[in-house]
Amino acid sequence: MSFEMPKYTHPNFKSEVFNNAPDAKYEIVDVDAVAPENYHAMSIFPEYFKVEGKWVLAEETRMDCVPRLNDEGKIEIVEFRNLRVGDKVIVGRTEDASEGIYLYAKGFEEEEEVEEAFAFRGARSRETSQTMDYDNLFELLKHEKENGYVVWVMGPAAVFSKGARDSLTKLINAGYVDAFLGGNAVATHDLEAGVYNTALGQDIYTQSSIRNGHYHHLDLLNKARRYGSVEKLIEEENITSGLIYSCVKNNVPIVLGGSIRDDGPLPIVIPNVYDAQERMRDEVRKATTVICMATQLHTIATGNMTPSFRMVDGEVRPVYFYTIDTSEFAVNKLKDRGSLSVRTMISNAQDFLQRLADNLE
Missing domain, CATH: 3.40.50.10690 (putative lor/sdh protein like domains)
Structure with a gap:
């Protein structure tokens, strides 16, 4: 057995749902360490943001942090306490591209195996073979x-x-x-x-x-x-x-x-x-x-x-x-x-x- 790195597949950004999506919106931070209302909170999964018509991957994500748009059009992920007045924080609570925000959890998924409808020991326990x-x-x-x-x-x-x-x-x-x-x-x-x-x-x-x-x-x-x-x-x-x-x-x-x-x-x-x-x-x-x-x-x-x-x-x-x-x-x-x-x-x-x-x- 040798290790093989799983291949990642990006979303198909040529599809209608992505082409018709608006740019992600942002609000300006007006109090240090306080995010604007309706801020977007990050997950552990890949998330894309539409910036000036292009979908941009937040290359580094951390759960429960917020996306900040920098002057180069890149998405930075920061903790609430590190926000400063003037920062541009992406807002929006949807993740289906409708607000220019798309969460993608299936990039590494391979073809699913057909599982038996009834089978023993489906969960992980101390009896599970390791x-x-x-x-x-x-x-x-x-x-x-x-x-x-x-x-x-x-x-x-x-x-x-x-x-x-x-x-x-x-x-x-x-x-x-x-x-x-x-x-x-x-x-x-x-x-x-x-x-x-x-x-x-x-x-x-x-x-x-x-x-x-x-x-x-x-x-x-x-x-x-x-x-x-x-x-x-x-x-x-x-x-x-x-x-x-x-x-x-x-x-x-x-x-x-x-x-x-x-x-x-x-x-x-x-x-x-x-x-x-x-x-x-x-x-x-x-x-x-x-x-x-x-x-x-x-x-x-x-x-x-x-x-x-x-x-x-x-x-x-x-x-x-x-x-x-x-x-x-x-x-x-x-x-x-x-x-x-x-x-x-x-x-x-x-x-x-x-x-x-x-x-x-």
Whole structure:
């Protein structure tokens, strides 16, 4: 099995419905951070706007943002808070071309297979076979290593076991991780493992609770803050494996968003939520594949800013989005977004990461 990129088909803009459609209308922003009445809100799908008689694709979209028409006739997608007086915001609530706005969700669709009227196990569950899912993911990641940008979003479970942490080290060193998004906890416990061989005070191999182990993550945070940087912590404490060490070593961008319950936090954590969101968006804007694992909140946050497509070298391609968790509810929650390319897999972090590392080495 080898990976083959799906081909995108643009709408037929020669048809009557598009030729007869008016230009999209816009209104001028008169108060900073406030959109005009009847503003158009973006989706995760490709959307086209008729500008001076031509249909223009908004090449970068983000859900719940608004389209801004710039002076060159291009469509920019901006958050409400980033609107400024004088901006031209596209208005209209229809998406069928009647107001010069067209949402297109079928660009990657192939000929539909005829399904049985009655069949077992139509939904994804813990009983669903994932053999083909893994095979497809192996081939996708091999392709993306050379041609794409793979963003990983991970929770602490990714580093709670030696097997998972060692597998992450292999995957990062082998070039399968282009950016890492998460929170304070996953980085803290990864570095705790690097210094004390524990995560939340438990040995990452034996899972035995160490005497006074509940101090370890706090001691780790204290050390990091005394050194002033994660890089200095790694150097002074001789950390030679794990998620953060491998990212630093391989110049993989790390974006850690702060939360209300953080201990410490690490010096690398971004305390302002909007600054963190902007940094996350910087990486998501480049993403062609996103893999979210064992962190429901960060998964949903990343999913809400990730479009279903990306423009690469003038061509439209899908963005592949994977959610991996032990809970059916957790993996299916994001799928409710209706994305073209969300794949759900039910697995614990260790099994998933080890299977990837073993097959991609």
